[in-house]
Amino acid sequence: MSRVDLHLHTTHSDGSCTPAELVRLAHQAGVTALAVTDHDIMTGVAQATSEGEHYGIEVIPGVEISSMIGQSELHILGYFLDWQDPILNERFTTLRESRHRRNPQIVERLQALGIDITYDEVRALAGSDSVGRPHIARALMDKHVVSSAKEAFDRFLANGKPAYVPRDLPNPAEAIQWIKAAGGLAVLAHPSWVRLADRSLIELVRELKVAGLDGLEVYYSTHASRQTREYLSLAQHLGLLVTGGSDFHGLTKPDIDVGIGKGTLHVPTALLTKMKVAVGRV
Numbered sequence: 001m002s003r004v005d006l007h008l009h010t011t012h013s014d015g016s017c018t019p020a021e022l023v024r025l026a027h028q029a030g031v032t033a034l035a036v037t038d039h040d041i042m043t044g045v046a047q048a049t050s051e052g053e054h055y056g057i058e059v060i061p062g063v064e065i066s067s068m069i070g071q072s073e074l075h076i077l078g079y080f081l082d083w084q085d086p087i088l089n090e091r092f093t094t095l096r097e098s099r100h101r102r103n104p105q106i107v108e109r110l111q112a113l114g115i116d117i118t119y120d121e122v123r124a125l126a127g128s129d130s131v132g133r134p135h136i137a138r139a140l141m142d143k144h145v146v147s148s149a150k151e152a153f154d155r156f157l158a159n160g161k162p163a164y165v166p167r168d169l170p171n172p173a174e175a176i177q178w179i180k181a182a183g184g185l186a187v188l189a190h191p192s193w194v195r196l197a198d199r200s201l202i203e204l205v206r207e208l209k210v211a212g213l214d215g216l217e218v219y220y221s222t223h224a225s226r227q228t229r230e231y232l233s234l235a236q237h238l239g240l241l242v243t244g245g246s247d248f249h250g251l252t253k254p255d256i257d258v259g260i261g262k263g264t265l266h267v268p269t270a271l272l273t274k275m276k277v278a279v280g281r282v
């Protein structure tokens with residue numbers, strides 16, 4: 001059964017596989033097309049594309065932009081954008097600089113809580129300068145402070161927890177606008193993560209559609225079938241494209257595999273065709 005996976009992270013952000021390794025895993029999983037969607041960076045697309053040519057796997061340039069609405073972080077996926085667009089890349093650089101400032105601050109807060117952890121240890125785990133909170137979670141696991149990444153977020157790293165440091169992020173409408181300006185499609189990632197006190201999901205998605213949102217990530221590793229059905233009908237109701245992906249990160253989310261998520265994910269190939277029509281690629 002042919003499948004696609006349109007939400008994948010590499011070592012260019014907080015994933016543990018290189019783009020080439022990712023393509024090889026996708027090949028093993030029977031994935032015929034994939035999108036590299038690293039956080040606020042698109043440099044992984046080049047290597048994935050050349051490895052994809054070798055394996056006959058189509059690689060769609062993608063990105064996942066973190067945005068902020070009220071107290072909640074909202075992730076906006078971008079597809080088919082010009083990954084070499086200079087304005088877009090300048091925006092990504094600014095976002096990453098804010099992230100670089102933030103991670104040492106999180107580690108300082110953990111130290112203040114009496115936890116024996118250094119920023120050098122976290123950076124060594126990341127293997128590059130693309131440090132993210134999942135790496136801090138992994139360091140806490142290695143030190144047996146917590147037993148899972150989830151526990152690290154629940155106790156220390158999530159919004160409202162003692163080591164949380166807010167980020168300087170665009171609002172979702174800005175993120176959508178950036179993607180559109182680079183010729184891409186903008187999609188709301190994992191709607192199940194959305195927690196807003198002042199409006200319902202449908203109200204939010206309606207607002208984002210006015211701002212230019214093209215699609216909704218309906219198929220996702222942790223969506224229960226009830227949620228998948230709910231988001232599918234929401235997308236149909238509002239005339240939005242349907243997308244899906246595993247949100248594979250490698251070791252930082254070890255229970256999620258490329259193409260199949262937790263084992264039951266199946267993202268149909270047909271939705272990619274609709275995305276291509278929408279973006280004028282067919």
Ligand SMILES: [Zn+2]
Binds near residue numbers: 075189190
């Ligand atoms: Zn996300």
Ligand SMILES: [Zn+2]
Binds near residue numbers: 007009037064247
């Ligand atoms: Zn993601």
